[in-house]
Amino acid sequence: MSQQPNKLTPFFENLNFERDDNTMVINFGPQHPSAHGQLRLVLELDGEQVVKAYPDIGYLHRGIEKMAENMTYNEFLPTTDRLDYIASTANNYAYALAVEKLLGIEAPRRAQVIRTMLLELNRVISHLFFLATHALDVGAMSVFLYAFREREYAMDLMEDYCGARLTHSSVRIGGVPLDLPAGWLENLAAFCDKVDYEVEHTYEALLTENRIWKMRLENVGVISAEEALSWGCTGPMLRGSGVKYDIRKEEPYELYSELDFDIPVAETCDSYGRYRLYMEEMKQSTRILRQLIPMYKKTEPRLMAHAPQYISAPKEEIMTQNYALMQHFVLVTQGMRPPKGEVYVPTESPKGELGFYIKSEGEPYAYRLKCRAPSFFHTGLLQEILVGTYIADVVTIIGTTNIVFGEVDR
Amino acid sequence: MRKYTPKDNVQGKSYYTDRFWVAPRVPREEVEAGSHFEAVVNALGSQVKESYIEVGQLVVHIDASENFAVIKTLRDECGYKQCSEQSAVDYLAQDGEFELFYQLLNHAEAKRVRVVCRIKKGEAIESIVPLFKSANFAEREMYDMFGIKVNNHPFLKRIIMPDDWEGHPLLKTYPLQGDEFASWYEVDKIFGKEYRDIIGPENRDPAKVERYDTKRFSRVGYEVPFGADISEGEKEQAIEYSETILVNYNAGTKQLDERK
Numbered sequence: 001m002s003q004q005p006n007k008l009t010p011f012f013e014n015l016n017f018e019r020d021d022n023t024m025v026i027n028f029g030p031q032h033p034s035a036h037g038q039l040r041l042v043l044e045l046d047g048e049q050v051v052k053a054y055p056d057i058g059y060l061h062r063g064i065e066k067m068a069e070n071m072t073y074n075e076f077l078p079t080t081d082r083l084d085y086i087a088s089t090a091n092n093y094a095y096a097l098a099v100e101k102l103l104g105i106e107a108p109r110r111a112q113v114i115r116t117m118l119l120e121l122n123r124v125i126s127h128l129f130f131l132a133t134h135a136l137d138v139g140a141m142s143v144f145l146y147a148f149r150e151r152e153y154a155m156d157l158m159e160d161y162c163g164a165r166l167t168h169s170s171v172r173i174g175g176v177p178l179d180l181p182a183g184w185l186e187n188l189a190a191f192c193d194k195v196d197y198e199v200e201h202t203y204e205a206l207l208t209e210n211r212i213w214k215m216r217l218e219n220v221g222v223i224s225a226e227e228a229l230s231w232g233c234t235g236p237m238l239r240g241s242g243v244k245y246d247i248r249k250e251e252p253y254e255l256y257s258e259l260d261f262d263i264p265v266a267e268t269c270d271s272y273g274r275y276r277l278y279m280e281e282m283k284q285s286t287r288i289l290r291q292l293i294p295m296y297k298k299t300e301p302r303l304m305a306h307a308p309q310y311i312s313a314p315k316e317e318i319m320t321q322n323y324a325l326m327q328h329f330v331l332v333t334q335g336m337r338p339p340k341g342e343v344y345v346p347t348e349s350p351k352g353e354l355g356f357y358i359k360s361e362g363e364p365y366a367y368r369l370k371c372r373a374p375s376f377f378h379t380g381l382l383q384e385i386l387v388g389t390y391i392a393d394v395v396t397i398i399g400t401t402n403i404v405f406g407e408v409d410r
Numbered sequence: 411m412r413k414y415t416p417k418d419n420v421q422g423k424s425y426y427t428d429r430f431w432v433a434p435r436v437p438r439e440e441v442e443a444g445s446h447f448e449a450v451v452n453a454l455g456s457q458v459k460e461s462y463i464e465v466g467q468l469v470v471h472i473d474a475s476e477n478f479a480v481i482k483t484l485r486d487e488c489g490y491k492q493c494s495e496q497s498a499v500d501y502l503a504q505d506g507e508f509e510l511f512y513q514l515l516n517h518a519e520a521k522r523v524r525v526v527c528r529i530k531k532g533e534a535i536e537s538i539v540p541l542f543k544s545a546n547f548a549e550r551e552m553y554d555m556f557g558i559k560v561n562n563h564p565f566l567k568r569i570i571m572p573d574d575w576e577g578h579p580l581l582k583t584y585p586l587q588g589d590e591f592a593s594w595y596e597v598d599k600i601f602g603k604e605y606r607d608i609i610g611p612e613n614r615d616p617a618k619v620e621r622y623d624t625k626r627f628s629r630v631g632y633e634v635p636f637g638a639d640i641s642e643g644e645k646e647q648a649i650e651y652s653e654t655i656l657v658n659y660n661a662g663t664k665q666l667d668e669r670k
Contacts (some may be wrong), residue, residue, distance in 0.1 A: 057570065066586060070422035144491075232492060339434040341465075346494070346515075
């Protein structure tokens with residue numbers, strides 16, 4: 001007799017063996033350690049082969065887009081930390097840039113240098129996290145330990161700058177809140193050397209020619225370029241399929257048009273190619289960071305854009321000038337009122353294209369805010385690329401998509 | 411008299427707006443002759459109701475019934491190979507309509523187009539999943555959040571909210587804290603409606619301290635037995651410390667800490 005679900009006896013729907021067509025349905029997650037958070041993947045298996053995959057999301061839904069409609073623009077900024085919590089600065093920045101485009105203002109040059117530095121540092125943090133968890137999922141435990149060690153150093157740098165390690169809120173609309181602390185640039189240069197050394201001598205030495213690693217990754221999770229475009233893949237997922245498109249290069253924002261860096265592309269379209277791509281991107285990030293260090297020294301010490309209608313004056317002015325204080329009071333109590341209009345601003349976050357669509361009706365609250373999260377579309381892709389693979393490769397493929405559920409569910 | 415609060419839009423509002431304040435508008439530019447965007451507008455022809463450039467991106471207003479044809483033209487003739495985003499904006503309170511947008515990207519030219527159309531409440535829109543598979547999840551999310559039905563979608567089902575959820579959270583009529591259904595969702599589902607009185611409403615204030623609750627809150631310096639009723643006042647009880655010294659570190663001659 002099959003069990004009937006009712007209120008008091010729980011119904012174990014997880015396992016559903018021996019159906020008529022002799023396939024087995026299993027739940028992968030939402031509490032599976034390789035599910036990268038809260039992914040529930042319903043897999044229909046024929047033996048060990050996946051016949052059907054159905055990614056079920058929503059277990060981390062916090063209604064961030066709803067909250068955006070009920071918060072003033074500055075209030076909402078710390079909430080964006082909770083989207084892709086592995087790379088919070090990228091979210092803060094994408095949101096701040098979207099609002100700046102709406103307001104029509106530009107951050108001063110020093111703020112731009114600091115922002116670009118933080119973005120690239122965050123890219124390294126995120127890629128190290130990807131490498132660590134991906135290797136751990138596939139079974140290479142020691143890489144996880146090494147990669148997290150370097151990630152700690154990067155997070156120490158973030159902590160020195162903004163005081164937080166995970167939820168940074170290190171970017172403001174119109175600039176950055178703080179200047180770099182003393183000695184930070186030297187630490188950053190030392191960190192760049194360290195990452196370059198470790199990438200070459202530890203991670204790549206451990207993995208690139210590792211027989212097990214290659215067997216687990218090569219020809220696993222192959223995505224053709226047409227599929228990647230159709231499924232809305234961006235970032236490393238798109239470049240891993242041979243499409244050379246990086247928003248930093250093609251639609252440059254911040255200082256990326258002045259910086260010299262390459263866009264790595266993997267032609268193999270498989271997980272191994274994507275792994276090589278992530279490694280190369282880390283090297284390119286340190287290359288960018290090295291170029292930014294001399295640029296910082298040439299800038300004027302201004303951190304916030306001058307737009308009294310939207311952005312509070314510096315603290316010294318607020319404390320000494322009456323009008324600045326009045327404007328600050330209005331901006332804090334009522335919030336800034338951007339002009340009416342809509343804007344969609346894409347940025348290249350470590351995961352892919354992170355864009356914010358903001359519809360403003362001239363009120364202090366956004367009329368509609370849509371966060372275009374790369375992981376959301378990469379999760380959708382799973383229902384196609386998992387079909388026909390073996391259950392051991394499912395973990396590899398989820399790892400290689402590098403999805404973070406903070407931004408999938410929002 | 412109680413202040414009037416509109417029911418058709420319960421989202422956050424500014425507590426004060428100057429009577430004479432008129433919001434400016436983000437500048438909209440004309441489509442330049444000879445540009446890539448002009449070729450796009452020409453390719454779409456009479457399907458375009460209105461077109462302009464806003465913050466560097468072409469915005470094309472079309473009729474909602476032509477969305478599939480327009481986006482197919484953009485994909486096949488103008489090189490827009492990716493649909494970055496698709497969602498809706500709720501204008502039910504003002505116009506009784508939803509505004510839908512499709513954000514498309516041309517990789518070769520690094521140009522973006524936003525296709526905008528409006529549908530009335532209760533109307534459905536044609537799915538673009540045959541053109542862009544990324545719309546599969548995006549349209550499901552739009553259905554989940556706004557209740558907009560999408561015709562010919564392969565699997566139109568709630569995606570983020572639970573399948574048995576009532577209401578669509580991103581509508582302007584839906585309050586931020588959730589409605590009646592949301593507040594009793596877990597209780598109704600796990601125990602049943604008859605348990606509402608026993609379990610009580612959900613406490614959404616994580617810092618809430620109940621004054622007379624002696625089961626969940628410790629009362630340092632005023633310890634009372636577990637579950638005791640103290641609503642009528644409580645007996646003051648001084649803290650008792652143990653007088654037995656288990657290890658007397660001061661008695662020995664051994665230096666424990668070298669820094670001393």
